[in-house]
Each structure stands twice: as structure tokens, then as C-alpha cells.
Amino acid sequence: MSKETYNNEDERIQAGLTQKPWNEIRSNDSWAIFKIMSEFVNGFETMAKIGPCVSIFGSARTKPDDKYYLLTEEIAEKIANSGYGVITGGGPGIMEAGNKGASRGTAPSVGLNIELPFEQHFNPYISHNFNLNFDYFFVRKTMFVKYSQGFVVMPGGFGTLDEMFEAVTLIQTKKIARFPIILVGTEFWGGLMDWIKTVMIERYHNASPEDLNLVKLVDTADEVVEIIDKFYKKYSLSPNF
Template sequence: MKKHIPKSCIFPTAADDAEAATLTPETGDSYRLAYSDANFLLRDDLRAVRLQLEWLKPDLIQEELEIESTVVIFGGARFPELNVAQQLLKVAENALAQNPNDPHNIKQSRIAHNRVRNSRYYDEARKLAHQITLTSLACGGKDFVIVTGGGPGVMEAANRGAADAGGKSIGLNIVLPFEQVPNPYVPPELSFQFHYFAIRKMHFLKRSRGLIACPGGFGTLDELFETLTLIQTHKIKPLPVILIGSHYWSQLINFEFLVEQGAIDEKDLELFHIVDNAEQAWSILEKYWLNDERLS
């Protein structure tokens, strides 16, 4: 018969933490329990441990909350909803009116006009996340859970769409030189923060059943091309990759040029789909998932 060992003999308790934090004049940091010594945990030598902890914490929490699969939605943090974009345009136009010959003001006005046009992707991400979340809820809410970078712009729109549908979604924030706080549509229990981009990337794809990339900047491109590379090299199972906004993507990247130069194969163009709106994106996802037993 196995002898029962109290959890308190294995796992530290709050009392242990309090005791470990109390140092006498005869002791120093070396006496502090390792897990309660922040200076020790932040040493370069402990990077591997920090990487492991950063992997385990979000993974265990998602397991405990029974999240089995996700759908990733990427997009620009700087593309807000229309009313916000219009307010920013007014600011830019006022500055231009005061000094119409200033090259900086002229450029900022042009950018503000583009931001207003690009605000439609906020709406598309919100609509698509809403539809995906309705499907998730019909499956019990454990599958096809929306996951974003947790920040503003298109990320906020996707989390908001999930909330509109009455479902949960995930936000994977990252520590940045400029402060990025979780958007208000990510539930606290599914709001995570990362220091290491590498671990965050792994969490985006571990449970993913699809990836949607709305127009965005370096971060969106980084995640998009990494995913395409992993699929191309068979490091992960194929999944639908959808780019929303044919005008944006055709101006940004000449995929045919890559084929013509021999940089990629013609068949690599089949790794993704380019569409113009949420309805077209949903049609592709629905067909791809049609035989999924979770949807039956």
C-alpha cells in the first residue's frame, strides 16, 4: 500500500514563502530558497529555466480550462476602429491646415487617410472572430477558441468579436519597449504575458486549427512567414492560412516574383489563400473544417 505524502511536503506553501523571505543578519541571498530569489532566477544562467516556466504556465492554464484548439488572428496594432481612425485624421488635418507646406504634416495626413481606409480590417476581424466563436460555442466552447496578440487594433477587434458572441478568447501579450496592455476584451484568466518571442510563437501554433492574417506590420509578417515556413518544411501539420485584404497584400508582397526567381515553388502558393472579407475567409475555414468530428 502506497504511503500518502502530504502536498505540503513537496510543494512550497505561503508560509514557506514568508519564511524564505525573512533573512537574519547572519544570512544573505545565498540562504534564500531558490524559487523565491528573484535575483537568482533572473541570472543569465537561469534562462533555460525561465523559458521552461514561460512555456509551462500558459500551457497548464489552458489545459485546466479545457481549451483544446484555437484559431489565430493576427493584424496591425495601429489599425483602430473607424471612429478612432477618424479622430486621428482630424488631428492630422488640423496640423496640416496650420502649416500646409510642412513635409511631416503632409506625410502624416496621408498616413491618417490610409489608416481610415484600413480601419475596415478592424471590422472584418471582429466579424470573423464572432462567426468562429459561434462555431466554437456550438462545439462546447473548447475548440476553435480565438487567440490574438492581446493588444490593440486588429487584435482587439478579434477578441471583441469573440466577446460579442458570448465566448472566451485568449490574449498573448509580449513585453515591449513601449507599454502594451491587454485589450479589455480578453478575459483575465486567459490573458498571458511573455518575455520571449520564441515561446509566445510556440503557444500561438500549438493548438491552432487555422491562422488569419489581416494587414499589419513587422509583427504580423513575422508570424505569417514563420507559420508558412513551418508548413512548407512539414514541421507542423497543414492548417488553413488566410490573408484578408487582397489590395494590401498584393501591394506589400509579390508572391509571383518569388516563384519567378526560383525562391519558392509554384505549389507553395497553395499554402495560403488571399481574400477580401470575413465572409470569404469563413467559407474557406468552413470547408477545411467540414470533416472535423468536433463539428459533427
């Protein structure tokens, strides 16, 4: 099944509005199932070889001299040396910093990349055979959630927010266990957390006050590792070694 390409956004919109025969639409949807299935199978078979992991989310735009890039390196190295594999989106920025730090540790450094309209290559710090490429965001997010026992969220954009709120929602609705979700950077995340508390919860009652307890807000690598280790000790779990 070939991908459709467009020269500009107008062509994409026009194609979406063009009426196609219903049987043609259904046929294309049916064939897409096999591509989706292959991504799930490849992802499951690869990720099942890895022990307990922590996912690190964050912006692809963060530069190597940025303080959060350097902090992500430190966090990932400490996590890996504590025995937990590190999973990132496999690309540049915070993802690269996560894999780079983890590669200096003693546990797997995993990259789950996504095909995007703008070019994004795997960063060079992913462990051998632990780099996966996806066309479908929802398959990729399944891999993040299914094989992570903790989530570290660095400053990022809309994609980072999507990944963070996905994890929060799944824990809130008890679809997955209550694994740690750690936001790193009070100056970046503090305003969002204040808005959730004062507007979403207190003014509009669209969430419960106890939902705030699902997320921890920290500023240092040691705080991140302490939260993860405390979680594992509470449930008598062991990392990779």
C-alpha cells in the same frame, strides 16, 4: 534575474559590445532557462484547457474606426459563433478587434501579450483566465502555433509578417499540419503575393509554385469562416461545441 535597462540605444549597443567574463555570460544564460521554462509551463497549462482555436494576427496600430478593425470584429464573432476559440496578441488594434468580436461569440477569447519597449496593455475583451504575458517572442509564437488550427492574417507591420511567415514556413517544412492560412484584404496583401509569385518563385526559384497554395487571399468574413469550416469538415473534426 533582473532586467537590464538602458537610457538610449547607444547605451544598449555599448553594453552589447562590452566584454564580460565568459563565466558571467554563461551564468546569466543558464538562469534565463528557468524564466523561459516558466513561460512554457504556464502557457501549456493554460492553453491546454481550450479547444480548437484560430489565431488572428494584425497591427496594434489599427484604429477602432478603421475598416479592417471593424472587419476583424465581424470575422472573430463569426469564428467564435462557429465554435472556435480566437487567439490574438492581446493588445490594441487588430488584436483588440479580434478579442472584442470573439467576446460576443460563444467560444473563448484568448490574449497572448508580449512585453515591449513601448507600453502595451491587455485589451479588456479577453476571456477570464485566458490572458498570458510573455517576455520571449519565441515562447509566445510557440503558443500561437501549437494551439491554433487556423491563422487569419489581417493587415499589419513587421510583427504580423513575422507571424504569418512563421506559420507558412512550419507548414511548408511539415513541422505542423497544413492548417488554413488566410490573408484578409486583397488591396493590402495582393502586392506581396504578386511579388512572391513573380520574383521569389518564377524569377529566382526560391520557393515552389505549390507553396502558393498554402495561403488563401480573401476580402470578407464569410469567406474566412467558409475556408475554416471546409477544413474541419474535410478531416471530420469538431469545434468547441
